[in-house]
Amino acid sequence: MSDLAVKPIDEVTPQVSGPPKAADALEARLAALDLPRDGFAVAARVDALARLRAMGLPAPRDEYWRYTDPRPFNAPEAQALPIVGGPESPLFAARDTLTLVFVDGVFDAAASDDPALDGVEITSLADAGAGHWAEDLYGTLEAAGQSPVRRPFAVLNTAAARDGLLIRVTGTPSKPVHVLHRRGTDAADAVWHHVIRVEAGAELTLLESGTIGARSNGVIEADLAPGAKLHHIAAKRANDPKVGLSHLFARVLDEASLKSFTLAVNGRQMRHEAVIDMVGDDAVAHVAAAVMGDGHVGPFHHDDTVFITHAGLRGESRQVFKKVLRNGATGVFQGKILVKQGAQKTDGYQISQALLLDEASQFLAKPELEIYADDVKCSHGSTTGAIDDEALFYLRSRGVPRDRAIVFLVLSFLADALAEVEDESLRDEINERLDAWLTDQPLN
Amino acid sequence: MTEATDLDVREGVDRETVEAVQNMGSYKYGWNTEIEMDYAPKGVNEDIVRLISAKNKEPEWMTEWRLEAYRRWVTMTEPKWAMLNYPVIDYQDQYYYARPKSMEEKPKSLDEVDPKLLATYDKLGIPLREQMILAGVEGAENAPAEGRKVAVDAVFDSVSLGTTFQDELAKAGVIFCSISEAIREHPELVKKYLGTVVPQSDNYFATLNSAVFSDGSFVYIPPGVKCPMELSTYFRINAENTGQFERTLIIADKGASVSYLEGCTAPKRDTTQLHAAVVELVILEDAEIKYSTVQNWFPGDENGKGGIYNFVTKRADCREARAKVMWTQVETGSAITWKYPSCILRGDESQGEFYSIAIANNWQQADTGTKMVHLGKNTRSRIVSKGISAGQAQNTYRGLVSMHPRATNSRNYTQCDSLLIGDKCGAHTVPYIEVKNNSSRVEHEATTSKVDDDQLFYCRSRGMDEEEAVALVVNGFCREVLQALPMEFAMEAQALVAISLEGSVG
DSSP: OTTSOOOOGGGSOOOOOSOHHHHHHHHHHHHTSOOOOSSTTHHHHHHHHHHHHHHOOOOTTOGGGSSSOOHHHHSSSOOOOOOOSOOOOOTTTTSOOEEEEEETTEEETTTSOOOOBTTEEEEEGGGOOTTOGGGGTTTHHHHHTTSSSOOHHHHHHHHHOOBOEEEEEOSOOSSOEEEEEEOOSTTOEEEEEEEEEEOTTOEEEEEEEEOOOSEEEEEEEEEEOTTOEEEEEEEEOTTOOEEEEEEEEEEEOTTOEEEEEEEEEOOEEEEEEEEEEEOSTTOEEEEEEEEEEETTTSOEEEEEEEEEEEOSTTOEEEEEEEEEEESSOEEEEEEEEEEOTTOTTOEEEEEEEEEEOSTTOEEEEEEEEEEOOSSOEEEEEEEEEOOOHHHHHHHHHTTOOHHHHHHHHHHHHHHHHHTTOOOHHHHHHHHHHHHHHHHHSOOO | OOOOTTOOOOTTSOHHHHHHHHHOSSOTTOOOOOOOEEEOOSSOSHHHHHHHHHHTTOOHHHHHHHHHHHHHHTTOOOOOOSSOOOOOOOGGGSBSOEEEGGGSSOOSSGGGSOHHHHHHHHHHTOOOSOOOBOOSSTTOTTSOTTOBOEEEEEEETTEEEEETTHHHHHHTTOEEEEHHHHHHHOHHHHHHHTTSSSOTTSOHHHHHHHHHOOBOEEEEEOTTOBOSSEEEEEEEOOSTTBOBOBEEEEEEOTTOEEEEEEEEEOOOOSSEEEEEEEEEEEEOTTOEEEEEEEEOOOOOOTTSOSEEEEEEEEEEEEOSTTOEEEEEEEEOOOSEEEEOOEEEEOSTTOEEEEEEEEEEOTTOEEEEOOEEEEOSTTOEEEEEEEEEEETTOEEEEEEEEEEOTTOTTOEEEEEEEEEEESSSOEEEEEEEEEEOOSSSEEEEEEEEEEOOHHHHHHHHHTTOOHHHHHHHHHHHHTHHHHTTSOHHHHHHHHHHHHHHTTTOOO
């Protein structure tokens, strides 16, 4: 990727093949950004800008944007979305974590813990200079994840991100690293880019919580060496209006394991993409999400787009996506398992389910398999339906009030996704929070 | 099927399977009938469209309809979203009209048809004589003793040779004839329904078909009539470098029902050939159409040379309440298959079913599936798709299940299973599921597996060789779809399944 001679960004000539209008839209989008021009990973940024100009921004008719409108992300400026509702203590706040605070995507060292911790080396991207270990990695997994489907906003992120964390895990730190987001201004357009390298046999738990920008674009590139483990749990504050994109690009080597779980409760328009390349043998990757959207709290559109590639032998992947939708909320799932030729003994599993609590909500799914090896076990399932009347009747006949019975049924519907959180205490904390939310905002 | 009297058929093994395995030589229908043909000049333009229309002695409104489609087509681009890789098609390097010379003056009955042409169908095993046929295939012991009748419309390259049992069908009020004849004889029906399910502008291939379709079948079943026999069209591409563009229109009026069978073959040739058909089904209140296809166009040789490029638009419109359609397809042929028989479930309580076996061997590529569009209340659909890949082939299921907000209390069940034989082939599943109301229930399941070693071991331990064992296991894998076929088709299909997998083992 970095074969490209390093040129100042201004000298890179735009190469847009699309109609001039689309090129103008991209240039307007770029003009509104303050692109970094030197320092850390400038070669990767120059390369990203050239790639972005070659591919352009997505159009509403792009197949990969069939179910989600890209226009809020295409617009040069973020729309102001004031936070509603009172304060809520962020998840994981009571735990012993290494907390690192980001305000509108910018690392706030003063508000954060001292990043010194045994087994992990952390630098903020803004502070990293040329020659930093992450320079060779920055943008490479993102660039590798552009085929066969282009993901222009991740490219934009590589070109534009000014901050983020560069985390190198060499052992097993005594506590999780916790990224706590805060919103500074109502129209914050937050862009951050984390690079995580988990060395052989090392293990990290990465938590994300808090309130992200009115518009956000976050990228995580995670490189897992043989035997490495990464647990990633993202649970942003409920009900904050936001339009957000996130991309997780991961490369998983032999016997390494990646487990990523997202919890989302309301929030306007979100799209999470996970692009996982299981290159090593015996690699493991689990991606899961529990999502609840209520159109009465605000417009709700939540999109999970997952692309898992099995290239090694005996890989195991799981995708578990559960969405509870009501009052005109929309849930989207686009998931793909690609098994390359030679990736024998792959075990790929994918389930996407929606619970629609009323007539106005919808679930749009495209669960795909693309398989080029014969000795594999791959399956996917997708179901959509309403609350099971018989289960409800059973609970009521046992004396459970209707509201409570629905909470039970919703929690049990989400349980399979939560089960993907390996740490029991974290799982319990998320479950309690879900229960509290459901009780505060009765579903019926 | 050749006689298999000297075969040692073991207990517990289907005779058909054994015969099929024995028969594994090559594509059975690859011969060519030497016959003098009339061609229109190569290529497509407004003059060719007018010429086709004139050859079919069409009224002016039909010519205009075609021209409208043609003008639309030149503004369109070929779709590229399917998982299919094929060289660029030169649409100007095809013949759009080919007719046996002897058919210049349309024969009044099949007795006047050139015996060479009739022999072609005889060789294919298609009964064009109005004889009582006993289900065509051995082992059809469940057929009624007096035999079953099947009326056949035989389409040879661009023209229909003739249709059997027309008199008997006419007594029941059923119209079964070639579409060119229907345009002349029943313009009011054609005008009312043609293009109402697949509009001229529907997609690239359907639009091309609308402009240049040369023949095809037309069926009208009047209200309350249960068609007294099964109807069948047999398509044969014979001429070289010729595209076949047939158009089928079937209307089941209120309370009517019909079972329709379609078969296709083509000679073996080194060059690829284009086939772009359109099938429209209109199903009114309480009516039912069962449409079964065994598609066995020449798939190309074992090195991927030649074969038919098959781009087909098939759609059923369950236009009124309680209309019912059932698509069953066995797709074993064609180098390229692009085909999505669909159901528009517009009427309340209407039902759509899709049963499919798609087999791709050697270098074949199939991208096929269905669309179930639920618009009416209490509508139901069921999809069972079995994809089998072998050799270097790629097989994709692509489907849509859409529940519109108004389609309350509807149901869909989808099952897509893929079987891989060998480690050089691919099996892919691309379902779209769009649910816009909550009283409907949608379930989708898909699995991918290989031929189970335990099952193979069991068969081998019973003395079968590997190819026999695989054929048996694959037939088991397909049984839900095979069971949905009319019996004589099921027999043929079962044999085809085995033949299509020839050379895929070991």
